[in-house]
Amino acid sequence: xxxxWALLTEWTIKSLVLIFGLIGGFAYLTLFERKVLARxxxxxxxxxxxxxxxxxxxxxxxxxxxxxxxIPAKADKIIFIVAPIITVIPALIIxxxxxxxxxxxxFGRTITLxxxxxxxxxxxxxxxxxxxxxxxxxxxxxxNNKYATLxxxxxxxxxxxxxxxxxxxFVGPILLSGSLSLVGIVDAQKNxxxxxxxxxxxxxxxVANLAEVNRAPFDMPEAEQELTAGYHTExxxxxxxxxxxxxxxxxxAVSAIAxxxxxxxxxxxxxxxxxxxxxxxxxxxxVAFLYLMVWVRATLPRIRYDRLMAFGWKLLFPISLxxxxxxxxxxxxxxxxxxxxxxxxxxxxxxxxxxxxxHFAQGAVAxxxx
Amino acid sequence: MTEMYEHIDESTLxxxxxxxxxxxxxxxxxxxxxxxxxxxxHGVLRLLLELDxxxxxxxxxxxxxxxxxxxxxxxxxTYTKAEVMTDRLDYLxxxxxxxxxxxxxxKLVDLDVPxxxxxxxxxxxxxxxxxxxxxxxxxxxLDLAAMSxxxxxxxxxxxxxxxxxxxxxxxxxxTYFRPGGLWRDVPVEFEGAVRNFIKIFPARIxxxxxxxxxxxxxxxxxxxxxxxxPEDAIRWGxxxxxxxxxxxxxxxxxxxxxxxxxxxxxxxxxxxxGDTYARYLVRIEEMRQSLRIIEQxxxxxPYGPVRSNNRKYVPPPRSEIGTSMEALIHHFKLWTxxxxxxxxxxxxxxxxxxxxxxxxxxxxxxxxxxxxxxxTPSFVNLQVLPLLAKGHLVADLVALIGTVDIVLGDVDx
Numbered sequence: 001x002x003x004x005w006a007l008l009t010e011w012t013i014k015s016l017v018l019i020f021g022l023i024g025g026f027a028y029l030t031l032f033e034r035k036v037l038a039r040x041x042x043x044x045x046x047x048x049x050x051x052x053x054x055x056x057x058x059x060x061x062x063x064x065x066x067x068x069x070x071i072p073a074k075a076d077k078i079i080f081i082v083a084p085i086i087t088v089i090p091a092l093i094i095x096x097x098x099x100x101x102x103x104x105x106x107f108g109r110t111i112t113l114x115x116x117x118x119x120x121x122x123x124x125x126x127x128x129x130x131x132x133x134x135x136x137x138x139x140x141x142x143x144n145n146k147y148a149t150l151x152x153x154x155x156x157x158x159x160x161x162x163x164x165x166x167x168x169x170f171v172g173p174i175l176l177s178g179s180l181s182l183v184g185i186v187d188a189q190k191n192x193x194x195x196x197x198x199x200x201x202x203x204x205x206x207v208a209n210l211a212e213v214n215r216a217p218f219d220m221p222e223a224e225q226e227l228t229a230g231y232h233t234e235x236x237x238x239x240x241x242x243x244x245x246x247x248x249x250x251x252x253a254v255s256a257i258a259x260x261x262x263x264x265x266x267x268x269x270x271x272x273x274x275x276x277x278x279x280x281x282x283x284x285x286x287v288a289f290l291y292l293m294v295w296v297r298a299t300l301p302r303i304r305y306d307r308l309m310a311f312g313w314k315l316l317f318p319i320s321l322x323x324x325x326x327x328x329x330x331x332x333x334x335x336x337x338x339x340x341x342x343x344x345x346x347x348x349x350x351x352x353x354x355x356x357x358x359h360f361a362q363g364a365v366a367x368x369x370x
Numbered sequence: 371m372t373e374m375y376e377h378i379d380e381s382t383l384x385x386x387x388x389x390x391x392x393x394x395x396x397x398x399x400x401x402x403x404x405x406x407x408x409x410x411x412h413g414v415l416r417l418l419l420e421l422d423x424x425x426x427x428x429x430x431x432x433x434x435x436x437x438x439x440x441x442x443x444x445x446x447x448t449y450t451k452a453e454v455m456t457d458r459l460d461y462l463x464x465x466x467x468x469x470x471x472x473x474x475x476x477k478l479v480d481l482d483v484p485x486x487x488x489x490x491x492x493x494x495x496x497x498x499x500x501x502x503x504x505x506x507x508x509x510x511x512l513d514l515a516a517m518s519x520x521x522x523x524x525x526x527x528x529x530x531x532x533x534x535x536x537x538x539x540x541x542x543x544x545t546y547f548r549p550g551g552l553w554r555d556v557p558v559e560f561e562g563a564v565r566n567f568i569k570i571f572p573a574r575i576x577x578x579x580x581x582x583x584x585x586x587x588x589x590x591x592x593x594x595x596x597x598x599x600p601e602d603a604i605r606w607g608x609x610x611x612x613x614x615x616x617x618x619x620x621x622x623x624x625x626x627x628x629x630x631x632x633x634x635x636x637x638x639x640x641x642x643x644g645d646t647y648a649r650y651l652v653r654i655e656e657m658r659q660s661l662r663i664i665e666q667x668x669x670x671x672p673y674g675p676v677r678s679n680n681r682k683y684v685p686p687p688r689s690e691i692g693t694s695m696e697a698l699i700h701h702f703k704l705w706t707x708x709x710x711x712x713x714x715x716x717x718x719x720x721x722x723x724x725x726x727x728x729x730x731x732x733x734x735x736x737x738x739x740x741x742x743x744x745x746t747p748s749f750v751n752l753q754v755l756p757l758l759a760k761g762h763l764v765a766d767l768v769a770l771i772g773t774v775d776i777v778l779g780d781v782d783x
Contacts, residue, residue, distance in 0.1 A: 041521040146402050150424065150764070216515060217587055227764075228408060301587045302515035304765045305424070 006109065014115055019092060026248040027057035032287075033294050040298035061241075069237035072144055079142035084235070084242035087135030090128045091249040097121035098256050099183050101266045101278025113266075113279065114183060121182045122170050125257060126163075129212060132246060133159045136214075139243070140231035151230025154305050158218065161312030162211040168320035169205030172198040172327050173261045176343075182257075186265035195262040197343055198327065200350040202262040204320045209254040211308070214247060216297035218308060255289035256282070315358065322353045390420045390428050399427055402764075406435045410513050410768040413778030415752075417771075419764070426767060429759040431752055437782040444742040448708025449475050449549065452739065457543040459744060460780035462502040465494045465534070466722045468547040473628055474718040474729040475549040478711050481683050487551040487676040488630040493564065493667045494537065494546065495629075495720075496660040500571070501530040502723035503653050507578060510650070510772035514591050519581055526574050533563050550684035551677035561668065568665050575657055582650070592646035596758035596770045599644060606757070607750045610725025612774065615652045616644035622721040629720075634666045646773040653775075656723075683709045708737030715741075724748055724775055748780035 031046065031053060038045030046053035071080055098121075101113035118124050133155055140152020174180060176197055177188030185194075195202050211218040227233070232243045259265060263285055266278035303311065330346035393399045402419040405411035414435035420428035440459055444452040456467040469491055476483060483491075508523030531541040537556050538544030546553050582588045598608065600616040613620055621638045623631040639655035641648035678684045685704050686697035703709075711733035719728035725747030734740035751774050758770050 037517075041518045042525055043521060146400060219515070298518045299581070300516065301511065301582075301585065301591060302765075303587055304591060304763060306763065307590055 010109070010111065011115065015096075018095060018115060022092060022095065022249050022252060023245070025252050026245050027061065029248045029252060029290060030060065030244075031056050032290065033297075036291060036294045037298055040295070064238055064241040067237035069239055070234070072234050074144045075234065076142040076144070079138050080234075081239070083135045083139035083142060084239045084246070085135070086138065087132045088242045088246040088249070090131040091246040091253060094125055094128050094250070094253040095256055097124055097182050098253075098260050099186055099265060100282050102271060102275045104275045117181055117183045120180050122174060122180045122185075126167055126170065129250070129254075130159065130163060132250070135243075135246070136231050139235065143231075143234035145234050147227045147229070148231050148233045151227050151233070154227075155214070155231065157305060157309055158211055158214075158312075161309045162208045162218075162316075165204055165312060165316035165320045166208035166212060168317075168324050169201050169208060170261065171324045172201035175324070175327050175331055182260050182265070186260055186267065189264040189267055193262065193264040193267075197330075197346050198262060198323070198350070199347050200319065200354045201323050201327070202258070203354075204316055204323065205261065206258060208312075208316065209258060210293070210296065211312070213250040213254055215251065215293055217300040217303050219302060251290060251293060252286065255286045255293070258289055259285040319354055319357050322357065323350050326350050326353060389418060389430050393422075394420045394428075398422075404767075405432075410771060412509060412771060412776055415771070415776065415778060415781070417755075417767070419767070421764065424763045424765070426759045426762055426764065429756045429767070431755055433749075433752070433778075433781050435782065436778045438779070440783045441742050441744060445739055448737045449479075449711060449739065450704065450708060452742070453548065454543070454545050457545055458779060459746065459783050460722065460724070460727070460748065460777045461542060462505050462777050463498055463722045463724070463727070463780075464542055464544055465491075465498045465546060466502075466720060466727065468545060469495055469629065470718060470720045470722075470727050470729045472547045472549050473720065474716050474731045475711070477716045477718055478714065478731050478733050479549070479683055479709070481550050481678055481680055483551055483629075483678060484675045485630070485672045486555075486674045489667045489671050490537075490552060490556055490676065491547055491629050492631065492634070493664050493671075494534065496663045496667075497530045497533060497564070497567075499660050499723045500657050501527045503657050504530075506653060506723070506772070506775045507650075510769070510775075511578075511582060511588075513768040513772045514588065516582065516585075516588065519578055522574070522577060522581075526571060529563075529567050529570075533560065533567065536560060536563060548677070548684070550680060551675070555676045561671075564664065564668055568661055568668075571661060572658070575654065579654060583654075589647060591766070591769055592650060592773075593643075595646040595762060595766050596773060597643070597645045598754060598758060602754070602757065603644070606754045608725070608754055610722070610747050610751065610775075611649055611652045611656065612751055612754075613725065614638065615641045615648040617642040622719055622726060626719070628718070631663075633670075634663045636660075636663050636666075646769055649773045710735060710737050711739070719745065722747055724777070724780065725751060744783055746780045746783060748774075748776040748778075749783075752776050752781055 034056075035045040035053070037043075046056040049055040049059045071077055096115040097118045099112075099114040099117075103110050103112050105111070136155045137152040140148040140150070140155070143149070173185050173188075173194045176194055177185045179185055179188065188194075210216075232240055235243060259282065266282040268277060268281035271278050271281065326349045327346050330343055330349070333342040333345060334340055390401065391399065394401055400421045402421050403416070404419050405416040406414040411417065416432040416435060418428075418430040418432060419426055438458065440455045444455050447455070453468060453471055456471045457464040459467050475481070504523040504527045508520035508527075511517075511519035511523075534544050534546070535541045536559060538546030538553065598612060598616050600613075600618050602608075603613050603616045603618060608616075609620070617640055619638050619640050622628070623636075624638055636659045637655075639652050639659065641652050677687075681696070681700045683704075685701050686694070690697035691701055711731075713733055713735045715730065715732040717728055717730045719726050721727070726745065727747055728745030730741070730743040730745070731739050732741040755770060755774055758774070759767050762770070
């Protein structure tokens, strides 16, 4: 009985830390993005609220909370209100299955640094991340605004084109580790990060992730220059902030998942001796990926949405299929010969395959304008 | 007259029928109102779009949201004072507008301009051309969401605006060129500042090109988008970079040189594809050619006066007013009554960054123009937008608005 009570407390505390960590992370991710973008663009960035602008997220939050929330007269009111909630909740719960560090001992108890070691964690992530697109489509539709509807339609098209490549990106680490649990996948990367065995898989996974979280250059649903603000054109105040929050929390989440699947999760030098280093390594790796996202946004123009679908179906999908096949062949060779060196067959063959396909697919994907 | 301008009432179904296809009235296609408040319409352009999915079936530009009545206002002012209105037309090419107007007045009253003033006019106009192309490049890239290029372009534009401020005291609305010459000579720092810009800028153009020219995403968004055939371009009266990108080598600086352009050695960049990418390449190359002109003009910048000595039209220098009775009288007459221009009409056209910028002036013997008309390139070039947009996606439409390079102040005047 005492044990149950302690376990419950542990879970509650861990969940609260995760949720508040994500919300705080979201707030400071906006500042991080604005600062980094500013540096890319020879600007200074926010520097008025507090030293170096560190109070800027708080000022933004106060503004958004107290702002008037308008609901268009002809909007579908219930769906209009529910849509941002549908978008933000999946973003908040994705990270429940991601391990942040090895087990640590606190107050005589072994504390695991994850909320739940789900045995089908990868499937859980796949299904939860897909839910938020419903929020976007419904938001676009319920606003009764043509720009918003176009944004909603774009996001469905985008989602259909990218889910498959994203799902197949998961398969590589699953095959290599033989586990669907993220804890298992991290443990399997004790010696070699899967990035080295799966360079193509990691790349495709990352590209599909950018599309998944509507980040540049795949930010078509909200393409500001084309659709004013896309699906959230009619949203204001905290409802708008929820969409914003969902996008940024998902940025953190997909970075964390990419780190877990391909870059050894919390693993790093001396982690087994000092478990506390685990979360630190994890954080550094996640921030590196977030930086990459901002960098991409600062550099690349937006891809057009019909091109995006062509890119997803004609390039990413076949390459990721081939990647899965070659990974399976590599693992099969290890099984037959019993020699682990055959694992290096995977990166070599997949990179060659990637170059081959992208060379031949160039005509099919690019330059197809009428 | 009233029958000529048939009013189209969009609010009625019959009014709509004249603008869009029957399918839109039946509800098979979607009507979308883009602008006047839209981030990518470069000001207050309104486009009525008929969309089939995201494909543009019809695109009807609706202008007039920035109508300022500049032409009419100019007719109520003396020739000297009307010049301040010209800056407000195409606010990205202010000294270019000044130049066109001054050339027209000088032609009307037959006034000579000293060579030094002519050379300085060329330097500043070319600097302004670069600044205008920088704004175009920045906003064009921003429309395609390459946001950093925008800020890099504005960094360099700031250097040019500093030079303009150094000369005329204003960053944009300089009114620095006056009929008969310049307001005053350039300051001593001018040459150093321009030379510094010439030194820095080629590397900066390279920087933009590194980011865009071979970027597959940018090429994909611009190549084969909005192809303008040369015969269409000529038929619609398109001038400037869009015309040259369609393969027609026409530039007023070469065809009908003014202000001493014939002395400088420069090329007219052309492309044959006529698409958005070709227009991009033409404008990038034009910036390089402008630099060549600036450098040549600066190298052989003659010494001498910067204003004509014809006191009937050009105010005397400040120093003379205190010592010479005639100078005082001239000054008083010029700034109160203005100078009378002979009866007759002139048309002068210059090559603005956007194309042929023409001024038509009609004098009636009095100190104010009887009629002023501006042939503005933005207005004419905008007319091909529906032609370019048909069949493309909404996403391409923003690229097309950018590539036509309109300034709404230039469209509605």
